[in-house]
Amino acid sequence: MTCAIRDGAEQKIWARLDQLKAMRTKQGLSLKVGVLGCMAERLRDKLLDQGKLVDVVCGPDAYRSLPYLLALADENHQVANVMLSADETYADIMPLRLDPSQISAHLSIMRGCNNMCAFCIVPFTRGTERSRPIQSIVDEVRKLCEQGIREVTLLGQNVNSYRDTTAINALGLGSDLAPGFSTIYKRKDGGLRFAELIDRVAAVDPELRIRFTSPHPKDFPDDLLHVIRAHPNICNQLHLPAQSGSTTMLQRMRRGYSRDAFLSLVERARALIPNVALSTDIIAGFCGETEAEHQDTVSLMRDVAFDQAFMFAYSMREKTFAHRHMEDNVPAGVKSRRLAEIIATHYDAAKSKHQRMxxxxxxxxxxxxxxxxxxxxxxxxxxxxxxxxxxxxxxxxxxxxxxxxxxxxxxxxxxxxxxxxxxxxxxxxxxxxxxxxxxxxxxxxxxxxxxxxxxxxxxxxxxxxxxxxxxxxxx
Ligand code: SF4
Missing domain, CATH: 2.40.50 (OB fold (Dihydrolipoamide Acetyltransferase, E2P))
Structure with a gap:
């Protein structure tokens, strides 16, 4: 199972494939090697060429064909299916849980992303947004409770952009964007939105903890914040991926908000959900990042004092808007130094906040x-x-x-x-x-x-x- 979002994740897979090749050629083990997920989608031809190591290549919307692909693959035939789908949600497939002692579970509620942030490959490997019907999610959550699961994390590439259009008269809650946020694509009206979904999921069992990831900050209208506040079993923790603290950088990243809009969302979240914990994602050294833009990110980390942060140096991905229109021109040494400053500022701010509060x-x-x-x-x-x-x-x-x-x-x-x-x-x-x-x-x-x-x-x-x-x- 592979991820293509950063170059580092792909390098790990190439190294793992070398290990598997050695197991097959030197130790003579009989293995069928399959590469599944986003890297399969992105690099099908390269994977199939690479010394005939890979037998099966299967993209994220093609898992239903896995039994067929495995049956077809043999030492003379490599097989692949990387077709993206406009409607695949795997809504009718319940994951098999092999570990009965498991207390938490992840549950996919939507797939794909329409946002096209300049740095991001997800829309190209996962396709456009589509959501599972609410009832199939509620049913799966109920079954998970019966199996003894105590915490469920709802998953989606843009999880709070969830929109179930299958329900009759689905006008729904929460169709607005957070104030100050915009999209580069045309929003569609109607459908049951994330606020409605999470309200119903939380009602399944008040002793089941609910989390969700990964959201986009634009999809946090106040009514969603009110729903989170109203249910003690929805964790008072929000992931708000900022990516940068600089308005000009956010424009180049095509994120659809300014630093001020992001800060006012933080303020609203803290006002509406007492003691809310905040986490974020940050990219250091995106195309053309100036020292002043970097300092804006450092000050954002200090000012907001996120409880957790996932921070990475930028690596350019093929097909993205940045790859087509921008230059990856921040030297590697500068990216590393900036990343180290961001990380140090984050841990200082988080430590002081945690100790104080x-x-x-x-x-x-x-x-x-x-x-x-x-x-x-x-x-x-x-x-x-x-x-x-x-x-x-x-x-x-x-x-x-x-x-x-x-x-x-x-x-x-x-x-x-x-x-x-x-x-x-x-x-x-x-x-x-x-x-x-x-x-x-x-x-x-x-x-x-x-x-x-x-x-x-x-x-x-x-x-x-x-x-x-x-x-x-x-x-
Ligand atoms: S919202 Fe997230 S998944 Fe979608 S394009 Fe932007 S960074 Fe990628």
């Missing part, structure tokens, strides 16, 4: 297992994710068996924080409803009721439930 608070953590490392003094730790999606490591009091907590929601008192994770101490088993009932509305005014009966240790005090109070919500 989260140390001393109680976080609701979905436990996923034993932590890889013990504490410095040798105590065993367990780990999970807070609503913010930050990793949380925690110790247990004597007598509490960590394994019995896997897949459960627990309250953890945070003692230390870094730019990327939190550490603390287990305070009790909880649930989404109990935890949030103690802090309604959404972390603003915690009440005196307990988060949950703590099997061992003290019950939480009101001020420490959930996290920061209203006054610190703007981060």
């Amino acid at each position: 989260l140390v001393g608070t109680w976080q609701l953590v979905l436990v996923d297992g034993k932590a890889r490392r013990n504490t410095k003094d040798g105590r065993e730790q367990y780990a999970g994710r807070a609503e913010s999606n930050l990793k949380v490591h925690f110790t247990l009091p004597d007598g509490v068996m960590g394994e019995s907590l896997v897949g459960k929601y627990v309250a953890v008192e945070v003692h230390t924080a870094s730019g990327a994770s939190l550490s603390g101490e287990f305070r009790g088993v909880s649930s989404i409803r109990e935890f949030h009932a103690a802090s309604e509305p959404r972390g603003m005014t915690p009440t005196a009721s307990a988060v949950a009966p703590a099997p061992v240790g003290a019950l939480p005090t009101a001020e420490r439930v959930v996290g920061a109070t209203a006054s610190s919500a703007s981060g």
